Amino acid sequence: MIRFIARRLLLVVPVLAGLVVLLFLWVRALPGDPARALLGQRATPAGIEAVNELYGFDEPLLVQFGIYVRQVLTGDLGSSGYTGEPVVASFVSRFPATVELTLAALVFAVGLGIPLGYLAARRAGSWLDGLTVGGSLLGVVVPVFFLAYLLKLVFAQWLGWLPTDGRQDVRIDATHVTDFYVLDGLLTREWDAALDALVHLVLPGLALGTIPLAIVVRITRASVLEVLGEDFVRTAESKGLAASVVRRRHVLRNALLPVVTTIGLQTGLLLSGAVLTESVFAINGIGSYLFTAISQLDYAVLQGYILFIALVYALVNLTVDVLYGVIDPRVRVS
Numbered sequence: 001m002i003r004f005i006a007r008r009l010l011l012v013v014p015v016l017a018g019l020v021v022l023l024f025l026w027v028r029a030l031p032g033d034p035a036r037a038l039l040g041q042r043a044t045p046a047g048i049e050a051v052n053e054l055y056g057f058d059e060p061l062l063v064q065f066g067i068y069v070r071q072v073l074t075g076d077l078g079s080s081g082y083t084g085e086p087v088v089a090s091f092v093s094r095f096p097a098t099v100e101l102t103l104a105a106l107v108f109a110v111g112l113g114i115p116l117g118y119l120a121a122r123r124a125g126s127w128l129d130g131l132t133v134g135g136s137l138l139g140v141v142v143p144v145f146f147l148a149y150l151l152k153l154v155f156a157q158w159l160g161w162l163p164t165d166g167r168q169d170v171r172i173d174a175t176h177v178t179d180f181y182v183l184d185g186l187l188t189r190e191w192d193a194a195l196d197a198l199v200h201l202v203l204p205g206l207a208l209g210t211i212p213l214a215i216v217v218r219i220t221r222a223s224v225l226e227v228l229g230e231d232f233v234r235t236a237e238s239k240g241l242a243a244s245v246v247r248r249r250h251v252l253r254n255a256l257l258p259v260v261t262t263i264g265l266q267t268g269l270l271l272s273g274a275v276l277t278e279s280v281f282a283i284n285g286i287g288s289y290l291f292t293a294i295s296q297l298d299y300a301v302l303q304g305y306i307l308f309i310a311l312v313y314a315l316v317n318l319t320v321d322v323l324y325g326v327i328d329p330r331v332r333v334s
Helices: 002-028 034-042 045-055 061-073 087-122 127-141 144-158 181-187 191-200 202-228 231-238 243-271 275-280 286-295 299-327 329-333
Strands: none
Touching (some): 002 299, 034 045, 087 127, 087 243, 087 299, 144 202, 144 275, 181 191, 286 299
């Protein structure tokens, strides 16, 4: 297993290296002065001169590339052209909010999607199957922002059951150790703070998890239907094995491979920032930060965001590969 993980890690290196080259060329291809583009509204003659010296924009291209690679390896992705805040510090401070929202959406999507997809496949052609397939189609076509506003209107404003926005009630004097609000409440034994943070995740988690839920349901259903028609399943049933054993060892284990891939892709997508959901529920995460950067043409933040998300996708893809090896040991020799 260690050799398998090491091989997958080596495959990540050329991908990230190629992305670094593309980002380097992208900044240099910006219209006008790259330093002025990176500084944005903070561009002054002194600032432009400082950025030129920092990034070596007045040096030969190869020297500039060497400086850029050194800065990337040391975690120096520059500063925002509008707030002046270091890009890495901005991502680190906002990423916990996005992670919590992503986990809430995945718990909803995976926890409900896999059982529903499996039951729909086992009862193909029944009313449950039709309802599940129809519901999954509805979940895909309904826009996230519309569903978010609808959930907020009904459950927060009309019924008053859940909070409207934010990550935690501002009236709670909570201790933040890791900036993961639910985890912080558990670590400090501030149970009211943990519960309040968890309640704040319900509506945005439902809104964000609807599309992944629909996709997981459909992939699970299709995969289980395919496995149910395989010869080894019929052989296991003909041998008189218990239905629970056949489901667990033969059907689910083999059907989970494409489902794991789907979950991995959805995880990377959610971690890259849910712009609409975070904006509707006023969650200060990666998505809302990206929206501001795009609207202000903050190139330093956009450049750092692309690198950051590439690293996230690489780690998620590695996790998926490892899970593949756990579910199907034959994958480890490939």
